[in-house]
Amino acid sequence: MKMRFNTEDAFALRIENSIQENVSLTNYNTFRFDYLAEYFAIADSLDGLKALLAWAKHFKQAVTIIGGGSNLLISADITGLVIINRLTGISSREQAGNLVSLTVSSGENWHQVVKHVVEQGWYGIENLALIPGTAGAAPVQNIGAYGVEIKDVLARVQVINRKTGDVYWINGRDCGFAYRDSHFKGQWKDLLIITCVELSLKKRSELLLSYGGLSDRIEGKASLQSVFDTVCHVRSEKLPDPSLLANSGSFFKNPIVNSAQHHKLKEQFPNLVSFPFDENFKLAAGWLIEQAGWKGKHYQGVGVYDKQALVLVNHSETKAVPLLELEAQIKQSIWNRYGVKLEREPVQLPLETEEH
Ligand SMILES: Cc1cc2nc3c(=O)[nH]c(=O)nc-3n(C[C@H](O)[C@H](O)[C@H](O)COP(=O)(O)OP(=O)(O)OC[C@H]3O[C@@H](n4cnc5c(N)ncnc54)[C@H](O)[C@@H]3O)c2cc1C
Known part of the structure; x- marks a missing residue:
């Protein structure tokens, strides 16, 4: 009808x-x-x-x-x-001093934005190369990789209020950014749509090479371009290309535990991979899942990627039921083995709280 x-x-x-x-x-x-x-x-x-x-x-x-x-x-x-x-358009404005302001419509492909920025010789998002998706979704879960998160360069976002149709800007610092999280995933999820992002980039800057072994992978003196190329190279070795093997990247967030629990786990599992995170510790969820024996496992038409246990893949299914079952089994197994709760990273649709 x-x-x-x-x-x-x-x-x-x-x-x-x-x-x-x-x-x-x-x-x-x-x-x-x-x-x-x-x-x-x-x-x-x-x-x-x-x-x-x-x-x-x-x-x-x-x-x-x-x-x-x-x-x-x-x-x-x-x-x-x-x-x-599919809202498109990019424009830039050189600011006084070392800054460049880049305004990107939210339907632009994120990786193409990073490529463009690196070609211009501007610093700030080179570590975020090859993350799939649109520029407008990047703030939703505060995308991050190799020690950089979009919140580090996000000056403000333009949004449209779904109910009133009003269009206005919100400063980055007011978006509630946290590890893979923001108000766009929480209190604003049914209310605001991001229509534009404004990034604050630098014409000259230090490069951040201390995460994910980047410095070891770059031969000679690191440059903006070599960091971009290396990130692309390492990511394509480690992560499945969704156009060849269906997946949504990391399926679980890295769990955060307090120092007492971290200490206990470290005693029990001396090789535990973890990183200090504020007062707490972030555990490498991929390591936990791999050590629990899940890497490369197939379950019905879905499975755990054989090169990175954090990624769940869809080999042949048309419906999500087996993936949800596999997720539940992995969560239970990690809980039983480590007493750690895994949390899903991708957003499940339909949203439970959607209004009609
Ligand atoms: C191979 C692979 C590797 C990945 N690696 C990383 C990584 O290293 N780091 C990382 O952080 N993520 C990573 N991801 C996850 C994903 O790429 C990012 O979260 C990306 O920002 C999602 O963009 P998208 O346009 O595809 O969003 P979608 O999947 O389309 O949407 C995600 C959520 O955002 C909402 N949304 C989308 N657009 C808007 C908008 N304009 N306004 C408001 N809400 C919106 C949607 O409703 C949904 O809730 C990876 C994914 C894959 C497949």
Whole structure:
């Protein structure tokens, strides 16, 4: 049943005609699970996005926003309107002194943004190369790699309020950033859509090589370009390319334990891989899972990646049920062995709290 705005307005009709019904999301999530969007549209301009939100509000439909679908676990059909974000555009402004301000529309591909920035000779996000997905989703879980998180360079984000349609800026420091977390994953998840990010980059800076063995992998004097190239190289050795083997990157967050628990674990497991984290310790979840014997395991059509136990992969399934079962088994096994609770990193859709 096609819904109709109660108007003959040509713009409203054009928006309605751009909305499809019962569209498979297989090509819009890197796990490649096959669930349907009740209503589906692609937003390629801010005005288009506003109109889609107005449509959803008018018909009291929930809205789900998807970027590259690389941090999703879709586990059922999604009711309401699914919007694929394809807002594009990049501009830069040289600031006084050492700073460059880069404004990026939220549907831009994140890796292409990093590549562009490195080509310009600007510093700040070179360690975040080859992370899949869109620029607008990067603040949602505060993407991080090799000792850098997007919060370190994020000056502000432009958002649209789904309910009122208002567009405004929020400073990075007010976004509640934490390890793989932000208000966009919490209190703002049903309210705000990121339409633009503004990064504060440097024309000259030190390089950060102390994480993930980067300094050992770079021959000779490190440069912006060699860090970018090395990060790309190491990542493609370690992580499966979603276009070849369906996955959503790290499936679990690295658990954080207090120093008493860390001490106890270290006594029991002297090779435990961990890093100081504020007053606490971050444990390498991949190590915990590998030591518990899960690396390379197959379960029905899904499994644990054979080169990195933190990554769950989908070999052949169309539905998420076996993956959810495998997740539960791994969590239980890690709890039994170490007394440590694993937490999932990707966002499960449909969101439980979505309003209709
Ligand atoms: C091989 C691989 C490697 C990865 N490596 C890393 C890594 O090193 N570090 C890391 O942090 N992550 C990593 N990831 C996870 C993922 O790439 C990032 O989380 C990325 O930022 C997700 O972007 P996306 O556009 O695909 O988001 P999606 O998966 O489309 O969406 C993720 C969440 O953000 C919401 N969202 C999307 N766009 C917006 C928007 N514009 N406004 C508000 N909410 C929005 C969605 O509703 C959803 O809740 C990896 C994933 C893969 C597959």
